[in-house]
Amino acid sequence: MDWNKLLELTIYGVALASIYAIAASGLVVTYTTSGIFNFAHGAIGMLMAFTYWQVRVQWGLPTWLSLLIVLGFVAPFTGAVIERTLIRNLRAAPLAVTLVVTAALMVGLMGVATVLWPPDQSRSLPAFFTGKTVSIGSTIVTYQQLLTIGLAVLLAILLKALFTWTRTGIAMRAVVDSRDLVALNGGRPVMLSTLSWALGAMLAGLAGILLASGPIGIGLVIEALTLVVINAYAAALFGRLRSIPLTFVGALIIGLAQQYTVGYSITKNAFFNTQIVPVVPYLLLFVALLLMPEGRLRGAQLVHAIKIRVPSLRTSVIWSGVLVLGGWVVAELVTGTNLTTISKGLAIGIIMLSLVPLTGYAGQISLCQMTFAGIGAFAMSRVASSGTTVGFGSLGIGNGSPLGLLAAFVLAAAVGALIALPAIRLQGLYLALATMAFAVIMSSAFFEGGAIFGTGSTDAGAVQRPDFGMFSLSSNGAYLVFLSVVFGLVAIGVLALRRGPFGRRLLALRDSPAAVATLGGSPTRTKLLVFSLSAGLAGLGGALYGGVDRNVTPGQFSFFGPPGSLAVFVLAVVGGVATVTGPLIGGQLLLLVPVFFTWLGTKLKTDLTPYAQVLFGLAGIGLGRNPGGAVVEISTRFRALVSGRMPRETEMEANGPPIEALLVPGSPLGAPIAESQLLELDALLDLEEVSGLGRA
Amino acid sequence: MTGPTPGSVARAGTVGGGPERPPVLELRQVRAAYGRIEVLRGVDLAVPEGAVVALLGRNGAGKTTTLNVISGQLPATHGSVMLAGRRVDGASADQLARLGVCTVPEGRGVFPNLTVHENLRLFTYRGVALDQVEAETFARFPRLQARRKQLAGTLSGGEQQMLALARALTTRPAVLLLDELSMGLAPIVVEELYAQVAKIATEGISVLVVEQFARTVLAVADLAAVMHHGAIHHVGRPDAIMDQLSDAYLGNLS
Ligand SMILES: Nc1ncnc2c1ncn2[C@@H]1O[C@H](COP(=O)(O)OP(=O)(O)OP(=O)(O)O)[C@@H](O)[C@H]1O
Ligand SMILES: [Mg+2]
Numbered sequence: 001m002d003w004n005k006l007l008e009l010t011i012y013g014v015a016l017a018s019i020y021a022i023a024a025s026g027l028v029v030t031y032t033t034s035g036i037f038n039f040a041h042g043a044i045g046m047l048m049a050f051t052y053w054q055v056r057v058q059w060g061l062p063t064w065l066s067l068l069i070v071l072g073f074v075a076p077f078t079g080a081v082i083e084r085t086l087i088r089n090l091r092a093a094p095l096a097v098t099l100v101v102t103a104a105l106m107v108g109l110m111g112v113a114t115v116l117w118p119p120d121q122s123r124s125l126p127a128f129f130t131g132k133t134v135s136i137g138s139t140i141v142t143y144q145q146l147l148t149i150g151l152a153v154l155l156a157i158l159l160k161a162l163f164t165w166t167r168t169g170i171a172m173r174a175v176v177d178s179r180d181l182v183a184l185n186g187g188r189p190v191m192l193s194t195l196s197w198a199l200g201a202m203l204a205g206l207a208g209i210l211l212a213s214g215p216i217g218i219g220l221v222i223e224a225l226t227l228v229v230i231n232a233y234a235a236a237l238f239g240r241l242r243s244i245p246l247t248f249v250g251a252l253i254i255g256l257a258q259q260y261t262v263g264y265s266i267t268k269n270a271f272f273n274t275q276i277v278p279v280v281p282y283l284l285l286f287v288a289l290l291l292m293p294e295g296r297l298r299g300a301q302l303v304h305a306i307k308i309r310v311p312s313l314r315t316s317v318i319w320s321g322v323l324v325l326g327g328w329v330v331a332e333l334v335t336g337t338n339l340t341t342i343s344k345g346l347a348i349g350i351i352m353l354s355l356v357p358l359t360g361y362a363g364q365i366s367l368c369q370m371t372f373a374g375i376g377a378f379a380m381s382r383v384a385s386s387g388t389t390v391g392f393g394s395l396g397i398g399n400g401s402p403l404g405l406l407a408a409f410v411l412a413a414a415v416g417a418l419i420a421l422p423a424i425r426l427q428g429l430y431l432a433l434a435t436m437a438f439a440v441i442m443s444s445a446f447f448e449g450g451a452i453f454g455t456g457s458t459d460a461g462a463v464q465r466p467d468f469g470m471f472s473l474s475s476n477g478a479y480l481v482f483l484s485v486v487f488g489l490v491a492i493g494v495l496a497l498r499r500g501p502f503g504r505r506l507l508a509l510r511d512s513p514a515a516v517a518t519l520g521g522s523p524t525r526t527k528l529l530v531f532s533l534s535a536g537l538a539g540l541g542g543a544l545y546g547g548v549d550r551n552v553t554p555g556q557f558s559f560f561g562p563p564g565s566l567a568v569f570v571l572a573v574v575g576g577v578a579t580v581t582g583p584l585i586g587g588q589l590l591l592l593v594p595v596f597f598t599w600l601g602t603k604l605k606t607d608l609t610p611y612a613q614v615l616f617g618l619a620g621i622g623l624g625r626n627p628g629g630a631v632v633e634i635s636t637r638f639r640a641l642v643s644g645r646m647p648r649e650t651e652m653e654a655n656g657p658p659i660e661a662l663l664v665p666g667s668p669l670g671a672p673i674a675e676s677q678l679l680e681l682d683a684l685l686d687l688e689e690v691s692g693l694g695r696a
Numbered sequence: 697m698t699g700p701t702p703g704s705v706a707r708a709g710t711v712g713g714g715p716e717r718p719p720v721l722e723l724r725q726v727r728a729a730y731g732r733i734e735v736l737r738g739v740d741l742a743v744p745e746g747a748v749v750a751l752l753g754r755n756g757a758g759k760t761t762t763l764n765v766i767s768g769q770l771p772a773t774h775g776s777v778m779l780a781g782r783r784v785d786g787a788s789a790d791q792l793a794r795l796g797v798c799t800v801p802e803g804r805g806v807f808p809n810l811t812v813h814e815n816l817r818l819f820t821y822r823g824v825a826l827d828q829v830e831a832e833t834f835a836r837f838p839r840l841q842a843r844r845k846q847l848a849g850t851l852s853g854g855e856q857q858m859l860a861l862a863r864a865l866t867t868r869p870a871v872l873l874l875d876e877l878s879m880g881l882a883p884i885v886v887e888e889l890y891a892q893v894a895k896i897a898t899e900g901i902s903v904l905v906v907e908q909f910a911r912t913v914l915a916v917a918d919l920a921a922v923m924h925h926g927a928i929h930h931v932g933r934p935d936a937i938m939d940q941l942s943d944a945y946l947g948n949l950s
Contacts, residue, residue, distance in 0.1 A: 167817060167818065167820070170810060170814045170817060170818055171818055173807075173809065173810060173814075174807045174810060174814075174818055176809070177807040177808055177809050177810065178807060180769065180789070180801070181801065181805070181807065182790075182818075183788070183789040183790040183793065184767055184769075184789055184790075184793055184798065184799040184801065185793055185798060185818065185819045185863070185864070185867050186790050186793030186794040186798070186819055186867055187790060187793075187818065187819060188790050189790070
């Protein structure tokens with residue numbers, strides 16, 4: 001046993017854990033006090049690190065003053081402004097909307113950072129106490145490491161003091177217990193919420209600065225900094241997003257696990273080193289989530305929701321026909337890369353359609369749809385090709401066999417079911433985070449391993465277009481028309497599903513899982529089915545997406561992309577995920593907006609791509625005000641224009657008793673429900689053509 | 697507005713208050729709805745200073761909803777809520793609480809993950825010293841003293857309601873709104889609680905109680921109102937109401 005190495009790795013691990021603990025406790029404070037999970041926490045940390053660089057290095061102010069400016073003023077101010085302008089409106093919003101808004105904020109902030117500090121210049125922060133070290137035995141410890149560990153310890157003490165000895169701190173804990181009761185006694189939950197965001201941003205900033213100047217050599221790189229702070233989310237989940245002490249424990253586990261895996265496996269397995277070690281925090285995140293105790297089934301809640309008309313079969317067939325016609329016109333008029341961009345947008349639209357039953361109807365959140373898409377593309381590449389030499393090899397059924405599409409659906413659905421089995425009992429935010437972890441792990445351990453789609457130059461990334469014999473899809477125009485047909489068919493299917501009994505079950509799952517249980521249905525089985533169906537559709541979309549360029553790269557199926565699972569989710573919701581038109585628009589937005597900005601950039605001779613990111617952020621943020629998505633917003637306004645009436649918000653329970661009133665009083669979940677009550681519940685659910693999405 | 701000064705005991709006897717001073721709390725033709733279902737259909741109610749007013753009625757009559765409107769948790773769609781003669785409807789829950797309306801909601805009046813001490817400490821922002829708050833509380837409810845460091849969630853049901861009452865008093869309210877203080881408690885504990893409520897009223901704080909234990913609450917109330925289907929049907933002295941009670945609970949009203 002090499003004690004020196006162990007000691008060294010431990011000190012590195014504890015220093016890293018300290019940074020995670022600082023970031024994660026900020027996340028916990030904001031989440032518990034405001035009830036909103038801040039996906040942008042990492043991005044705020046990143047932004048503050050850059051701000052610190054600006055003040056400390058660019059303007060040359062002394063260290064203490066720079067820290068005071070950034071952590072004392074800029075960070076808390078930023079946090080408070082974000083809370084006031086964005087977060088406050090989200091209190092009653094569905095979980096999907098809160099996630100999209102904060103995720104969009106993350107992307108937007110990354111865009112802002114790219115605009116302010118273009119990555120073409122390399123920047124670095126000086127370490128604190130450069131060069132100063134102490135040695136323990138033959139192990140050298142830098143002052144910076146000691147400082148980091150010391151700060152985490154100090155923070156732990158300060159937070160403990162805040163939450164036990166100050167009235168404000170006690171009130172913040174009280175808000176966690178019952179927000180209403182605080183207000184009923186004259187406390188101001190809203191103020192506490194602002195305060196918690198200010199504090200959270202400050203802690204994110206501190207973590208960002210320590211990382212950028214610190215021991216593990218991330219430096220000032222926008223994506224890397226943002227991502228590493230996301231590692232801290234896992235730590236927060238060890239504390240179930242509530243307990244600060246457990247969060248510290250979680251941070252320690254993650255920091256040490258990361259350093260030990262790095263330190264002890266260098267000579268063993270190259271794949272393990274390069275593909276598994278970086279995602280260790282996500283593996284732990286996944287594990288932490290699976291260890292979560294099961295939450296109570298949620299009953300019905302009063303929801304402000306917008307009515308969405310579900311088109312009849314006839315209407316949906318007609319509109320699908322119009323779409324195909326439109327696709328044909330575009331195929332005639334547009335050529336070159338513009339044509340393939342539109343095609344890709346349409347394929348992404350099909351992937352987004354997979355979110356309609358899952359998120360739009362059932363209120364479940366998946367941040368790994370591109371993972372399923374990648375699995376679909378993988379199936380297509382292996383089944384519908386005549387031979388490939390890499391990895392799992394090919395079934396060699398033949399070039400472009402339509403069986404490949406079937407395989408794509410089936411394989412993705414199977415993987416979906418497999419991943420759903422352990423994760424499905426998780427609710428709301430936890431399910432969302434579990435799918436995120438799955439996306440990140442799969443991206444690194446599967447897609448980027450080289451065996452699946454190669455490393456870019458081999459033919460393993462080749463994905464055939466399906467070949468139906470009679471009409472050839474080899475021209476890009478024909479392929480676009482084909483994609484329109486598939487989109488139309490899937491949309492018709494999704495809407496038919498919505499009108500049928502299964503669709504009703506999905507809505508019930510969203511509105512009141514408890515009600516599903518009382519109906520004698522199992523919420524878990526319903527969830528499993530819809531998750532698997534959704535994964536299958538995403539797989540189908542992925543196979544078709546690969547066909548556009550007849551080639552794919554691993555990065556496309558990652559969490560961040562492009563296009564990436566996160567953006568697919570965000571833009572599907574922005575478009576309107578309870579409708580089938582939303583995905584159509586969302587897919588095109590995702591592909592066309594960057595192209596447009598690049599084009600505009602070449603015209604104006606400046607790089608405008610970061611502005612596309614900022615715009616993307618703004619689009620998601622705008623959702624906070626119109627939670628139904630763009631389609632719903634536009635169509636209600638349009639109808640209002642036509643009919644001369646203002647759109648009116650309706651409330652779900654407006655036409656009948658709350659769903660809970662129909663439950664057998666006092667009985668445990670699962671008790672039988674009378675036939676008359678069943679009919680009542682049915683009637684009740686039928687009214688709700690709403691875009692309520694899921695709630696926390 | 698601040699809390700009433702101790703000693704300003706005015707046990708008014710009639711609804712509408714005495715001729716000189718307006719009632720501390722008054723509802724005029726208040727209507728309220730959840731979504732499109734109207735639950736309150738024109739509630740008229742007055743709570744005179746220092747009086748205990750009992751609000752009775754069957755399940756679903758709209759009692760809790762009435763309290764929700766008064767405490768600012770549900771907006772009234774029509775009518776007005778007056779506090780000492782001033783209109784306050786439209787104010788938020790925390791504003792109203794700081795104006796002197798403190799609510800102990802149904803079955804969840806304490807912060808379970810805070811200790812007794814912390815529960816008492818939270819809302820001492822009227823400048824009352826914490827020591828004094830604790831001294832008052834422990835004089836009123838001696839049982840809480842030994843449990844000072846215990847988490848409120850681990851207290852017995854009766855102790856929790858005592859703490860809820862005591863915590864409400866730390867805000868120095870002018871009006872206390874109590875919803876089903878008795879929920880899940882033994883009758884003897886309920887009597888003990890209402891003895892304290894009567895005492896609180898003699899100190900000048902007006903109390904509006906919603907209660908199923910009609911007999912217990914009528915014994916300490918100065919006035920009683922019976923609610924049915926979202927409106928007040930009878931108001932009167934407790935003994936008179938007592939006679940109509942069986943009707944009210946059997947649903948034979950109107
Ligand atoms: N959040 C809500 N959404 C929809 N309807 C509600 C809601 N809360 C209460 N109601 C309805 O309003 C009516 C009055 O309810 P309220 O809680 O005021 O009755 P209550 O008199 O307090 O009854 P109880 O004695 O059972 O507590 C009931 O029919 C109830 O179903
Ligand atoms: Mg009630």
